[in-house]
Amino acid sequence: xxIKQLKPYLMLWSTQALSALGSGMTSYALILWLxxxxxxxxxxxxxxxxxxxxxxxxxxxxxxxxxxxxxxxTMLVCDLLAALGTVIVFLLIKADALSAWHLYALNAFNxxxxxxQQPASEVAATLLIPKGYYQKTSGLRSFSQSLNSILTPxxxxxxxxxxxxxxxxxxxxxxxxxxxATLLLFIRIPESDxxxxxxxxxxxAAGKGIVWLRENPLILTLILxxxxxxxxxxxxxxxxxxxxLSKPNGGETVLGIVNTCVGIATLAxxxxxxxxxxxxxxxxxxxxxxxxxxxxxxxxxxxxxxPFVWCIGAILGWLFIPLMNANLDVIFRSSIPIDMQGRVxxxxxxxxxxxxxxxxxxxxxxxxxxxxxxxxxxxxHSLLVSLFGENKGSGAAMLFFIIGxxxxxxxxxxxxxxxxxxxxEKTVS
Numbered sequence: 001x002x003i004k005q006l007k008p009y010l011m012l013w014s015t016q017a018l019s020a021l022g023s024g025m026t027s028y029a030l031i032l033w034l035x036x037x038x039x040x041x042x043x044x045x046x047x048x049x050x051x052x053x054x055x056x057x058x059x060x061x062x063x064x065x066x067x068x069x070x071x072x073x074t075m076l077v078c079d080l081l082a083a084l085g086t087v088i089v090f091l092l093i094k095a096d097a098l099s100a101w102h103l104y105a106l107n108a109f110n111x112x113x114x115x116x117q118q119p120a121s122e123v124a125a126t127l128l129i130p131k132g133y134y135q136k137t138s139g140l141r142s143f144s145q146s147l148n149s150i151l152t153p154x155x156x157x158x159x160x161x162x163x164x165x166x167x168x169x170x171x172x173x174x175x176x177x178x179x180x181a182t183l184l185l186f187i188r189i190p191e192s193d194x195x196x197x198x199x200x201x202x203x204x205a206a207g208k209g210i211v212w213l214r215e216n217p218l219i220l221t222l223i224l225x226x227x228x229x230x231x232x233x234x235x236x237x238x239x240x241x242x243x244x245l246s247k248p249n250g251g252e253t254v255l256g257i258v259n260t261c262v263g264i265a266t267l268a269x270x271x272x273x274x275x276x277x278x279x280x281x282x283x284x285x286x287x288x289x290x291x292x293x294x295x296x297x298x299x300x301x302x303x304x305x306x307p308f309v310w311c312i313g314a315i316l317g318w319l320f321i322p323l324m325n326a327n328l329d330v331i332f333r334s335s336i337p338i339d340m341q342g343r344v345x346x347x348x349x350x351x352x353x354x355x356x357x358x359x360x361x362x363x364x365x366x367x368x369x370x371x372x373x374x375x376x377x378x379x380x381h382s383l384l385v386s387l388f389g390e391n392k393g394s395g396a397a398m399l400f401f402i403i404g405x406x407x408x409x410x411x412x413x414x415x416x417x418x419x420x421x422x423x424x425e426k427t428v429s
Contacts (some may be wrong), residue, residue: 009137010130011416015179015417017144019079021155022175024148026086028156029168030103031241032252041242041396044101048237049354050092052357055115056141057351059195060209060325061240066119066342067324072189075124076180078117083176085109089126090169118349119342124189124343126333138329139274141323146270149263152255161252210334213351219335219344222286223352231355232407235399236298238383243301243396244310250393261314269322278371281420283328289320298404302397303387331423352361371395 086145092098129137187387211425213220244250244258279285297317305311335345339428372395375409378385388397 005130006128006133006137008187008189010126011182012124013137013140013144015182017148018139019175019179020144021151022094022172023082024084025156025159026165028152029160029165030089032157032160034100034103035241035245038100040362040364041238041367041407042243042364042369043236045360046233047099047103047107048360049357050104051111051114052353052360053265054108054112055118056350056354056357058112058115059119059346059353062116062119062349066123069108070191071120071127072183072187074120075117076184077113078113078120079176079180079183082110082113083173083180084178085113086169086172090166090173091167093166093397094255097157097400104235123338123341124337124347124357127190127192131334133332134333135278135326138272139270139272139322141329142266142270142273142325143287146263146266146268146322149266150260151263153259153263157252157256176183177254181409184273194427195282209340209347212340212344213347214336218283218418218423219332220351221414221417221421222283222331223348225286225290225410225418226328226352227292227355228410228414229407230353231359232294232403232410234356234359235363235366235403237395238360239399239403240301242364242367243393243400246391246393246396247389248391249306255306258310258314261311262318265315265318265321269319272320273322273326276323279327282364283421285327286324287411287415287418291408291415292320293317293324294404294407294411297399300409301402301419305389337421366399367396371399374398386427 017318031044031047032045037042089098089102089106092102096119127136156168159171162420201397213223224356240258241255244255247254292305293316297313300309300313300316332348333341353365372392375384375388375390375394375398376392378390385394388401
């Protein structure tokens with residue numbers, strides 16, 4: 001990899017990754033703050049619901065705007081406004097006035113900013129990366145995400161325990177300032193020709209992304225596949241804190257350790273994605289990695305009784321996800337024309353991610369209203385108690401078993417459907 005050729009992208013990637021670490025620490029600390037005060041999986045899950053709802057609803061229009069607007073200015077403005085939202089939370093904490101609805105409003109606002117920024121960031125990356133480096137740079141992105149997954153629970157838990165949430169937010173703002181200054185002063189992002197797009201009506205421009213997907217069934221099928229996986233994964237994300245924070249041998253430290261194992265696994269997977277040669281069939285790699293993930297972690301979380309087993313599940317569930325993401329990224333960037341990427345990525349965001357707030361909401365409802373009451377009503381020596389435990393958290397364990405079965409079925413159905421499509425490195429629509 002020629003470092004000089006990739007210098008602008010590497011500067012953008014590294015500083016944005018640093019900022020993402022700060023933001024992730026704040027989000028993690030706020031989850032701890034809310035769950036420890038409310039004890040409700042539903043209230044905690046609503047943090048993610050409020051974040052993803054505007055992202056899903058507005059994405060299809062954001063892509064059309066992103067294809068017209070200056071990518072750098074869009075990223076800078078969205079980052080700045082999101083940081084101002086974090087400042088408001090900090091001031092509310094200092095005034096001892098922070099409540100759950102403030103966090104929901106903040107997450108909704110940040111979700112809106114991410115909706116506008118994300119397609120601009122995707123196109124900016126494509127403009128900065130030479131085509132031959134798509135898989136390697138995707139591996140780098142997975143690497144930084146994985147490293148953040150390792151560091152976020154460790155740093156956020158430690159800072160939250162010893163210094164409170166105030167210091168976590170201060171560090172978040174410092175990392176934002178570094179990323180903002182780097183993008184503003186040192187990175188030039190080329191712009192594509194948008195003269196024709198500016199003459200189009202917004203709905204017309206947004207609709208072209210949908211039309212393109214309908215004409216490219218492989219891409220559309222992959223998006224719908226990931227939408228179903230995201231539904232399962234978001235139920236998982238809503239359920240994990242409820243189980244690990246409630247189990248007698250769980251707690252904040254155990255939750256942090258399991259999340260750290262997720263980060264270590266994805267870090268190892270990112271190294272694989274960066275250095276493995278080009279596979280013969282990227283679609284088969286995607287299918288295989290998702291099947292491994294869905295058929296391992298959920299069942300080990302459901303039936304495991306110790307942190308060690310939960311950690312093994314986390315490693316098996318996430319080890320190959322960066323490899324999946326890298327191959328999916330190459331297919332998307334190589335297939336979607338550059339002047340269409342903002343619109344297509346935004347349509348992708350709406351279709352692929354609309355299941356995430358639904359999954360978080362269902363996860364919280366199922367834990368609080370269905371499975372925890374069901375397990376609490378079981379006799380001490382019943383089959384369900386022997387399988388999933390008898391204390392609070394056993395209902396969440398039972399839910400992991402259910403979503404494990406659903407996840408495997410989703411993989412088997414879509415893997416059969418994908419067999420009829422072919423894709424090569426030279427495929428460009």
